[in-house]
Amino acid sequence: MSFTEKSRLKAALAGEEADRSPVICPGGMMSAATTTVLKEFAGSFHTDPLVMAQVAEAIRSHTGFENLGVPFCMTVEAEVFGSTVDMGDAGVEPCVTRYGAEQLDSILDRPLPDPAGGGRSAVILGAIQELSARNQEVPIIGNLTGPISLATSIMDPLIFFRLMRKKPAEVQSVLDYLTDYLVTFARNQVAAGADAIAIADPTATGEIIGGANFRRFAIPLLSRLIREIERTGAGAIVHICGDATVLLDSLNELDGAAFSFDSIVNLAKAKSVLANKPVMGNINTQMLHTGEPQRIRQYVNILLQQDIDIIAPACGISLATPQANLKALTGAVKG
Template sequence: MDEVKEMKSKKLTDFKCKRAESSGFSDEIIAELNLEFPKSYENAEIMAKISKSIKKESESQICILPFCHTVEAEAFGAFINLSEGKFGPRAASYAYQSVEELLDLQDVDFNQGRISEVLKACQILYAQGEKVALEISGFLTILNSLIDVSKIFKAWRKEPEKIEKVFEILSDNLYRVFEEAKKVGVSIASYADPASSVNIVGPKFTEKMATKFTYPLLKRVADLSDDNFIIHLCPKTSLIFFDLGLAERKTLLFNERLSYNEACLKVIGKEKVIGQACIKDTKSILCHGKIIALNFI
């Protein structure tokens, strides 16, 4: 894999992402579609049009949704500032003040709110013959919009059973997000948890997160893969799994020049889980014509 930075304290590696975290739209797309905000983040038909325009602008082979990492958190009650198109949605303030409050999180209702509109947008694009990738946010990225995550780490040390319960609630609902994605015609469900990067939370919590929560969830999710649906991992997650011995690398070789997105589409039905580069890295050409798949241990 490219651009890997070795963590000195433990044998864990972190993928240095080249992409900025901005989730905004270009001036050209805003003008072309005459976008209005926050309406453009809340309407399925508009979101589908935006995704197609981004696909064209980035010379991609797939339409990617949503346009931020706050949709799942909002479905759990987070207060989100939808902002304007140049900046993208952000957490406005914390909806929860204690870990105890998180124990009462309600299951996601997929029939209301932005998460419902995002799934409808995926379905619209699928009906139009597009290949769709849905980005799904992980545990800490969701919690980061719900609560001051320092409270999560503090409770993890003193009352781990409470944190485990919170993560069980999140895990069950994240699995349902993958299921819903498959139902609406998504081809690639791409999991990323940028808030849990090694260089942010440190090797100790990274290992705990991966072994106790992320790995069990994604191993379960992998069984959803079939001839029309595949799981994609942010390379930050892939590298952690490799380093902790939770997954083995499988190198797939191609005899043609392909972009990363093209290769991802070609291995649907052949592999369950892939994760070599960012799903948004649309213009990268495969190094030596190979892509990395993961076989969970």
Template sequence: MSKFTLKKRFENALKGEAFDMVPVCSVTQTGTLELMGMTGAYWPQANYNAEKMASLALAGYEIAGFENVRCPFCTTVLAETLGCTVDEGSIDIQPYVTDFPCKKKKDVRDIAVPDLLLESRRTSVVLDAVEILKGKVGEDVPVVAGVVGPAGLASMLAGMKNYLMWFVTNPEVVEELMGVLTDACIRYANALLERGADAVTLIDSEAGPDIISPQMFETSVFPLYRKFCREVKGLKILHMCGDATAVLDPLADAGFEGISIEEKVGVSFAKEIVGNRVHLIGNVSPSDTLLTKGTDAVMIEAVACLEDGIDILAPGCGLAPHTPLENIKALLRARNTYFSQ
């Protein structure tokens, strides 16, 4: 019997403190069709009902074998709260933005953090789900809550075309928008922690080098991350899709305890860049491996991550809803096999 609870192991892995074996977690979305069928908590209802959200999130731990629970399952919670029009999606399609408020640069001036940010129909559901989850798992299992970051929100509130164009022609407009959105992220993240989350994952792929240049990132986004990390009172993880290698060095100094990386980032090379400044989470491919291959392939890729020094073994991004349950369970089996040798 390990002397470490799952929560203590998770926290120590993020802080660079002693632990017995690498945690197997997901800091990104965990809802799959099989888990929906087993719990009766289906999308889209599980994105809009706290009890169903908690039930599906709990299945990621109790059934799939992740050593944490994680919610929500989509990226539109703050976007809708701040003015985007959102389609609720379906059983295997996450909610998505269909219209946005910042059609012109002048519209940015109208964006503000609502006084009732935490009482919106979307944020209140996630906050309630986090509280339900903490009540069910107690202090032994870590609860992780996802928050879309300022760049991701800016791309939704302005539309991707405007977001990219304004970054080149009027970067001060994007910076103004992201400044307000950062304040919203901070307020929401702290509320999630107060309601029982043990860590928050800031999801901000639109700040990565696949979307904007590393120079733009360092000038316009990095200071906002520093502010977020200073003002959010708990463990903080950044998730960035794509090849984030070019910005790992500054990211390691932003103040996050962990960085969640996709399979496009080489773990051993990333470890050389970040050293002990931040801890790496990932990066078994959710699309190429977990979704489409068998358990043997999952275990091979998971062991490679462990051999390369990953701090927390996890999918490299959110799970596709059609991901086979047995493939998810193979992550835990790979870790247990690796550490029993």
């Protein structure tokens, strides 16, 4: 069988055999939009669907990654729920500058947004439609901010973490409400043409919320998101930051997704625990930023020898990452 980039990633996400591992950078938190690429475009690459689609195509052309991914940040959903976002520029990523809520109730009091109704969520949908129309054999990856990370982008994380302990039922209601929105957003992205949805929940780590809270709050929410994405026919990727080794037993309860890990995680160990589940990663992003291409190629070869299912950066890369290093990564996988 002759594989295209799309069929190769589809096989990897389904745990099926392919000619080799795909090499991707999903977008969202794990975007390969570097200053080198962004400076070629006007400053509307976060707000104009046509420009966003062009940037996604330029990223693939400059780097060799075998996918197209949008958006290039993880502030879209927070803005939809009222947070103020500084859009940055070609050298600075977008960031939340003011939280949209001070209390849990004020999140629930807001009518559930319609992702297609306007704002930057609609920009993402428009960009996916444009990419889908122009790229038949290249997988398009849409992105979601995970529920816990979204909650801590809408209200002060320290307050939210305290409420997880003091008012767990109220926190659960908010997380369920946000997940309602994320489910709809995921469905809309697939309907627009996304072949897979990547969920990045960097706040939901063992180091930050602890293993017990991860099992109590994160696992049911991620399970629901994966299940709903599966129902659309799209693939799912879940990225957990930090040392997720202590979370592997909990993650093993989730079916239907590939799991992406940070560079601190031993992928061979993760693969052995997550039996029959696709494992993705985990090229150190500091090495991609400052390392030598030969060292990057050597690390890629180690992952390939371990039969890692999908090769990708370990986390979000620096905007200053040299294109030569990203090409060394993708070139090593492609041989």
